[in-house]
Amino acid sequence: MSINCIRTLIEDANVSNPNKNALIFGNEKLTYNELFTKVNQIAYYLSELDLPKGSRIGVYSNKGIDQVVAILAILSTNYVLVPLTKLLKPEQVEYIISDCDIKCIITDKIKLESIEEIKFDGHIISYKTTHKDLPSFEEIYKYYNKPYTCDVNGHDNAVITYSFGLSGKPNGIVISHRNLIDSARVVSQYLHLNEDDIISGLLIFNLDYGLNQIFCSLYKRATLALHRFVLPNDFFNHIINDKVTVLPLMPINISDMFDEDIHRLPSTELLKNIRIITSSGGNVTAKMIADIEKYFANAKFFSMHGLTEAFRSTYLDPAQLKIRPESIGKAIPDVELYVIDENANECAPRIVGELIHRGGYIYKGFWNAKEVTEQRFKSIDILKNVINLEGQLTDEIVVKTGDYVYKDEEGYFYFVSRHDDMIKTRGFRVSPFEIESVVEREIKEIERCAVFSIENKEIEEEIVLVYTGRNELNSSEILFELKKHLASYMIPSKIIYKKSLPLIPSDKNKINKDELKKEFILKFID
Structure with a gap:
C-alpha cells in the first residue's frame, strides 16, 4: 500500500x-x-x-x-x-x-x-x-x-x-x-x-x-x-471544556463568536490554552483581528489563502499581521507563486495581475467538466516569459487561479478581486447564475432578475437580488420560495423591485449588473 x-x-x-x-x-x-x-x-x-x-x-x-x-x-x-x-x-x-x-x-x-x-x-x-x-x-x-x-x-x-x-x-x-x-x-x-x-x-x-x-x-x-456551532456561549464552552489548543476558523465564525453581549464573553484566562488560530475562506477585518488579540492573548493567528484547484497558496506569518494586515502572505512551502499580466509577463511590485500557482498541492482537475479544467489547469509554458524553461518538460501543470492580486516590494501578496463574478460569502463561493436560475424557474411572477454582491465586512460579500415584473411581490414570499431550493448561505439579504432593468448596450439580452450595482450603492449606501 x-x-x-x-x-x-x-x-x-x-x-x-x-x-x-x-x-x-x-x-x-x-x-x-x-x-x-x-x-x-x-x-x-x-x-x-x-x-x-x-x-x-x-x-x-x-x-x-x-x-x-x-x-x-x-x-x-x-x-x-x-x-x-x-x-x-x-x-x-x-x-x-x-x-x-x-x-x-x-x-x-x-x-x-x-x-x-x-x-x-x-x-x-x-x-x-x-x-x-x-x-x-x-x-x-x-x-x-x-x-x-x-x-x-x-x-x-x-x-x-x-x-x-x-x-x-x-x-x-x-x-x-x-x-x-x-x-x-x-x-x-x-x-x-x-x-x-x-x-x-x-x-x-x-x-x-x-x-x-x-x-x-x-x-x-x-x-x-x-x-x-449554534450559539457563541456553546462554542466557548467547547473551547474551554475540551481544552482546545488549535482553532481553525472561517471569518464568519469569528464574527459569530463575538456576536454576543460583551459581559457574556469569557475571560482571557479561560481561553489561554489556545495557541494557534487559523482563518481561511475570506477576508479578515481589523475588528476580527482586534477581537482575537483581546480574548486569545496566547494565540498566534495565521491568515491563509486557498484555491479550489489547489489546497493552499499562501499564509501570513503571525508576526506580519499588524505590519501588513491586508496581505494574504507568502507562498506556503513547496509552492511558487507568480503574478502575470494579460501578455503573460511578470508584473512589477504593486501592479495587479493574475496569480499563477506552481508546485505542490495541485488537485487533479474538475470532474466531468473538461472546459472548466482547461481554463484553470495550464501547461507551465504559460510562465515562459517569467522563468527559464530551458531543458524543462512543458507538460508540468500549473493553476491559472482567476485571482487578481499584486505583491509588494518584499514579496507579500495582496488579493484584489476574482476574474469572474463569483460571490464569496460566509466562506462559500456562490454563483449568481444558480440563484437567478431558481428565481426564473420557481417564481413565475418575476420576469427578469439580476443577482450581484456588495461588500459586507462581517460576511465578506452580501447578496442582492433585483427583479422586474408586472407587480412588486412581497419580499417574504420570494424568500420563502428561495429557501425551498437554495442553501442558507445563498439566500439574498436584500431584494429590490424595479419596473425595468438596465441592459448592456452591446448585448440587449444581458442585464447590466455594473449599472445596477452603482445605482444600489448610491441609493442605499451613500
Whole structure:
C-alpha cells in the first residue's frame, strides 16, 4: 500500500497511540484503537457492496463521530468520497448525485428524509437503525468483526468536493490520496502542530479546509474535538471544556463568536490554552483581528489563502499581521507563486495581475467538466516569459487561479478581486447564475432578475437580488420560495423591485449588473 494515503495514518496511529483519544464530541470519546476498529468494520461492509473501483460514495449528514468514521472508512477502500454539506437542498444533492454518479450514500436519520424525497436508487446506509430494510452502522458494528486489509494507491482519486464554478453549476474538484497527505504534512509543519494538541473540529467537512482538520489530527496523533456551532456561549464552552489548543476558523465564525453581549464573553484566562488560530475562506477585518488579540492573548493567528484547484497558496506569518494586515502572505512551502499580466509577463511590485500557482498541492482537475479544467489547469509554458524553461518538460501543470492580486516590494501578496463574478460569502463561493436560475424557474411572477454582491465586512460579500415584473411581490414570499431550493448561505439579504432593468448596450439580452450595482450603492449606501 502507498505511504501517501490517509489509510497509513490510521494504521500507524493504532500502533503508536492505541489508547489515546482520537475523537471527542461532547461526552462521546473514541480512542485511536476504537476508531481503527470502527473504520475497518464500515470499510469491510463497503467493500462487500462490490461496487466498481473508483465508485463514488456520498456522506450527507450532520456532524458527529459516525461522520468521521464514514469519511475515513471510504478513504480505506478503493472508492471515492463525495462530502455533501448538510446545508444543501434535496435538488442540489440530486444534481451532485447525477453529476458524479454516486452509488451509495451514508446518512443520518435527519437527512434520510431528504434522500428519500429525491428517490435515490443506490445503496443507502444510515448511522442509526431506522427500519429493517436499511443497513446501519449500529448493525455493522455488531456483526462485522473480520480482519480488514486494503491496498490504496496514493495517486488514485480519493475525494470529490463540490463548489460553484464558472458555469454557474456546482463543479466537483478531484483530489488524490497523495494530495490529502501532502496537505496534512504542510499544515502540520508551518503551524508546528504536535501530538499534545487538541484541534477544534468546528468546520464542516464538505471542503478541503474542513477535512484537513481530520487529517492533521491523524498526521500528528493529536485529538480532534468536534463541535456544531449554534450559539457563541456553546462554542466557548467547547473551547474551554475540551481544552482546545488549535482553532481553525472561517471569518464568519469569528464574527459569530463575538456576536454576543460583551459581559457574556469569557475571560482571557479561560481561553489561554489556545495557541494557534487559523482563518481561511475570506477576508479578515481589523475588528476580527482586534477581537482575537483581546480574548486569545496566547494565540498566534495565521491568515491563509486557498484555491479550489489547489489546497493552499499562501499564509501570513503571525508576526506580519499588524505590519501588513491586508496581505494574504507568502507562498506556503513547496509552492511558487507568480503574478502575470494579460501578455503573460511578470508584473512589477504593486501592479495587479493574475496569480499563477506552481508546485505542490495541485488537485487533479474538475470532474466531468473538461472546459472548466482547461481554463484553470495550464501547461507551465504559460510562465515562459517569467522563468527559464530551458531543458524543462512543458507538460508540468500549473493553476491559472482567476485571482487578481499584486505583491509588494518584499514579496507579500495582496488579493484584489476574482476574474469572474463569483460571490464569496460566509466562506462559500456562490454563483449568481444558480440563484437567478431558481428565481426564473420557481417564481413565475418575476420576469427578469439580476443577482450581484456588495461588500459586507462581517460576511465578506452580501447578496442582492433585483427583479422586474408586472407587480412588486412581497419580499417574504420570494424568500420563502428561495429557501425551498437554495442553501442558507445563498439566500439574498436584500431584494429590490424595479419596473425595468438596465441592459448592456452591446448585448440587449444581458442585464447590466455594473449599472445596477452603482445605482444600489448610491441609493442605499451613500
